[in-house]
Amino acid sequence: GQQVMQIPQYQHVQEGEDFTTYCNSSTTLSNIQWYKQRPGGHPVFLIQLVKSGEVKKQKRLTFQFGEAKKNSSLHITATQTTDVGTYFCAGTSGTYKYIFGTGTRLKVLA
Amino acid sequence: SAVISQKPSRDICQRGTSLTIQCQVDSQVTMMFWYRQQPGQSLTLIATANQGSEATYESGFVIDKFPISRPNLTFSTLTVSNMSPEDSSIYLCSVIGTVNTGELFFGEGSRLTVL
Numbered sequence: 001g002q003q004v005m006q007i008p009q010y011q012h013v014q015e016g017e018d019f020t021t022y023c024n025s026s027t028t029l030s031n032i033q034w035y036k037q038r039p040g041g042h043p044v045f046l047i048q049l050v051k052s053g054e055v056k057k058q059k060r061l062t063f064q065f066g067e068a069k070k071n072s073s074l075h076i077t078a079t080q081t082t083d084v085g086t087y088f089c090a091g092t093s094g095t096y097k098y099i100f101g102t103g104t105r106l107k108v109l110a
Numbered sequence: 111s112a113v114i115s116q117k118p119s120r121d122i123c124q125r126g127t128s129l130t131i132q133c134q135v136d137s138q139v140t141m142m143f144w145y146r147q148q149p150g151q152s153l154t155l156i157a158t159a160n161q162g163s164e165a166t167y168e169s170g171f172v173i174d175k176f177p178i179s180r181p182n183l184t185f186s187t188l189t190v191s192n193m194s195p196e197d198s199s200i201y202l203c204s205v206i207g208t209v210n211t212g213e214l215f216f217g218e219g220s221r222l223t224v225l
Contacts, residue, residue, distance in 0.1 A: 001169060031212065042202060042216040043153065088152060090214070096141050096206055097168075098214060100153040 004101040021104035023089035116217035133203030138183035141206040159186040
């Protein structure tokens, strides 16, 4: 079945440093979404990417969808303590069933 | 957006018992899903709750263990049957807010601990 892996599994950064998480799917995706889950909370939608090679920005966050639509990345510039949480990508191959990636847990040290 | 209420928020259950989780949405939605999140893990899709018909289960999940009801477009229940400690997880109800964006909205989750 479809698998979606993320690396790294954990990342500890000093506040102000950049952070990147990578998402890789075993199959071609029709679109990919990114979610953030704060400790003790539920996943919250960040963004959706649909087009091959698409790049979207939200303030300090930059999201990219690979040309082959099998991988994606999330880059955070100058991390802040409010960025703490687990970041999940979630992909679909054309239905409304989203397969979540393994997640990257980000810890920001002040 | 969609506001989702789940009950109970947490419970401690005895081995062999069953528990039903309720999910109430503040608006009518077509697509409703149930996910499981084991401690420190990612989200795994259990099933799609279909209004007026049997739920569609993912590989590894069966109706006898996780019966689902969806009597209307705003409400669903998930029952975890004959629980064992391996069922200790957070169970999350999710809906698609708008068809255009496909954005998933999640309930706060139901944290079950099975002793």
